Amino acid sequence: MDAHVLFVEDDRSIREVTTLELEQAGFRVTACGDGHEGLNMFAREQVDLVLLDVMLPGIDGLEVCREIRRSHRTPIIMLTARTDTVDVVVGLELGADDYVSKPFQPPELVARVRAVLRRGQATETPAVVRAGEIEIDEAAFRATRDGRELALTATEFRLLCVLARRPRQVFTREMLLDLVWGYEFLGDSRLVTVAIQRLRAKVEDDPTHPTLITTVRGVGYRLGSA
């Protein structure tokens, strides 16, 4: 199993106890105490599932959930202390996969986590990544924009995927060479420049003024979110 769980919960004692419980159940756990940080961790780490308290200082859990769902389909389980069902409904509407109401028995939580992960694997993760108006279906090898399909070539598609998997992260040309063309590839990194160019021509509204794939001069390229 060995899935990586991100746990966002402001109550310290709950956080520590539950983290232990999850670790004993065989999960790798990254825990933090507020929404901002949760989003940061999520952006940095490769996470298989997110455990999200609704009540959080700063950005609350629902907001975090919405933010994650903007670009990722990682399973999310919400934790809610409230007895009323409003948060649950809103949470599920936002794309949460399950919820657990506090107080909970740790074994129950572990069971739910397992269940959601299993479900996710069963439905063979749709692997649809969204980035702005663009939708990428890695499995189907298709990318659409506002519903219309983009006629991307294989390398263009791979390049787009790599960029889209970590939106906002800047990739140097060398990283992209490794990730898209493979580590053994020997060749000028100017190839990346051209590849980006060709991708932009198909993806951007106005390729001369790219808004989706932006250039960071002296560093590299990045996708998304102004």
Next chain:
Amino acid sequence: MDAHVLFVEDDRSIREVTTLELEQAGFRVTACGDGHEGLNMFAREQVDLVLLDVMLPGIDGLEVCREIRRSHRTPIIMLTARTDTVDVVVGLELGADDYVSKPFQPPELVARVRAVLRRGQATETPAVVRAGEIEIDEAAFRATRDGRELALTATEFRLLCVLARRPRQVFTREMLLDLVWGYEFLGDSRLVTVAIQRLRAKVEDDPTHPTLITTVRGVGYRLGSA
């Protein structure tokens, strides 16, 4: 636990023995023998900690460390064969989290790795650094002020990062030359003066009366004091 360790060491026997030791201690290990490859692996793999020999063919360990620290806060432990402390000091200044001097007892190394990882989780290294009203997202190479994005150049951004990583710490011009431009850089330290000035022009409310980046006459600069 199951952390992923990247191990960069050119001496083959040390590499193999230590890799085994680390694996027996429960870590996943990726090993390689030179700096270039180390950086490539780092770019490709999801790594939790880097073990870095100082003496390496090609790019040396200090350079690799600097390169990684340009955009990542992944914990780094330096291995140094030298008895003199210069490398250690430079390494720590460059942002290494610990160092171990060779020859070392493998158990000691494992203990240090565990300690640094634990520390890292405790201090929960943020991808986004805040300094006053300024937010810095190192991975995205992006800095905002009151939400509005700052149009910084690559060097300006790196300079800001270095200063922001240790707020209130005073940096001499020579330190900044090393940390931002690299220690091979030969050139007048007045360059730093100009760079600071250009950064201030974009960051300060009133660049003629800087409040964020202050000058310590006869010494250097520091960010966010008061």
Next chain:
DNA sequence: GCGGTTGATCACCGTTGGATAACGATCCGG
């Protein structure tokens, strides 16, 4: 106040990085 030192500011301009177009090799379906 005076001279010396340190930092701020400005303008200059060579270099670099990135956009863009064009070329050629290779692959593939018909």
Next chain:
DNA sequence: CCGGATCGTTATCCAACGGTGATCAACCGC
């Protein structure tokens, strides 16, 4: 075998970046 598509390579153009030197202003010891 031919025609189109794809992708690696190369040449050219332009803007922006950043290193340098000159000049000006602030500060310090005497």
